[in-house]
Amino acid sequence: MLRSLLLPALLLTLAGCGGAPAAPAPTTEPAPTTTSAAATTTPPTGEVARCVAADLRAGLGEASGEGQRTVSIVYRNVSDRPCEARGVPGVDLRGPDDPNGPVYSVLRQEADGAGATLEPGGSVSATLTYLTDSDGSVGTLGSTGWVPTELVTTPPGDTSQLTVPWNGDTVLRQDGATRPGTYVGPLAAS
Incomplete structure (x- = not known):
C-alpha cells in the first residue's frame, strides 16, 4: 500500500520539476551567417553582371551596301566595372x-x-541589316520613302x-512581313 501511495507522489514531484531546459555549453565556433539573394545587387564573386543601358553608350558605324545595307550598332561600356553583353x-x-x-x-x-565580357571602355556590336528604297522595290514590298530620325x-x-x-538613309518598311529584309543580329565582339 505504501508503494501505491509513494508512486503518485513521486510522479507529481517529478512533474513539478519540469522547468526550462538547460542551456547548451558555449562553443568557440562562430554562428553561421545567411544572406538573402534579394538583398544583394552585385553578382557573386567571380561572376560578371549583365550589361544594362545604364552601363552603355550606343552609336552607329558607317553604313555599307546597296539596296540591302548593313550598319553596326556599337555599344561601349562606360561604367567602372566589367559587364557581360550577350544576346x-x-x-x-x-x-x-x-x-x-x-x-x-x-x-x-x-x-x-x-x-563578350566588356571591360570598362570595351565595346561590342550588333549588325543591323536594312532595305532601302531601291528601284525594284518601290511600291512593291511596303511603305517607301520613309526616313527614320x-x-x-x-x-x-x-x-x-x-x-x-x-544615319539619314531611307528605309523600306515591311511591317508584318514574316521574312523581312530588315533585321538585327546578335552581339559580337567588336
Missing part, C-alpha cells in the same frame, strides 16, 4: 508618321551564343533604352 538587342526605328505608324520594330535574329535600342535582358540619331 540580340531590341531595335526600333522611329521617324515621321506613315501608314504603318511612326515606329518600325526590327525583327531579331536568333542568338548564337556570341557575346532615330534608332532606339534595348540591350538584351534589359527594359531601359538607348537612343542614337539615324
Whole structure:
C-alpha cells in the first residue's frame, strides 16, 4: 500500500520539476551567417553582371551596301566595372508618321551564343541589316520613302533604352512581313 501511495507522489514531484531546459555549453565556433539573394545587387564573386543601358553608350558605324545595307550598332561600356553583353538587342526605328505608324520594330535574329565580357571602355556590336528604297522595290514590298530620325535600342535582358540619331538613309518598311529584309543580329565582339 505504501508503494501505491509513494508512486503518485513521486510522479507529481517529478512533474513539478519540469522547468526550462538547460542551456547548451558555449562553443568557440562562430554562428553561421545567411544572406538573402534579394538583398544583394552585385553578382557573386567571380561572376560578371549583365550589361544594362545604364552601363552603355550606343552609336552607329558607317553604313555599307546597296539596296540591302548593313550598319553596326556599337555599344561601349562606360561604367567602372566589367559587364557581360550577350544576346540580340531590341531595335526600333522611329521617324515621321506613315501608314504603318511612326515606329518600325526590327525583327531579331536568333542568338548564337556570341557575346563578350566588356571591360570598362570595351565595346561590342550588333549588325543591323536594312532595305532601302531601291528601284525594284518601290511600291512593291511596303511603305517607301520613309526616313527614320532615330534608332532606339534595348540591350538584351534589359527594359531601359538607348537612343542614337539615324544615319539619314531611307528605309523600306515591311511591317508584318514574316521574312523581312530588315533585321538585327546578335552581339559580337567588336
